[in-house]
Amino acid sequence: MTLINYNLSGVRIPGYGCDVCGKQNVKLWRLNNVMMSDQTKLCIDDAARRVRVDASKIREPNVPRFLDPGHIMVPAVPSDLQGGKIDNYWRFEAVPRAGWEWWQGLPLR
């Protein structure tokens, strides 16, 4: 297990792409309270579809962390890698500041 060091500039996380459309290195969301084995990471449009929210008017820099009122979708900020693949995500409450800065710095679409 390798903890991701977000303090390094230009961190690229292998496999950080939408599991539906394949878009890479954009802001991704995941379902909160879902076991890692069932985890999917989704771009804004696929995440919004999943929770039946209209995200068409969301633009940078005003990207909300939560897409849905129930906060089912949370930003997908990986915490560590195993064998070069994402092994886990930070719990929403535990994402370190540098992790947030990394996620905020990714393009929306």
Ligand SMILES: [Zn+2]
């Ligand atoms: Zn997608």
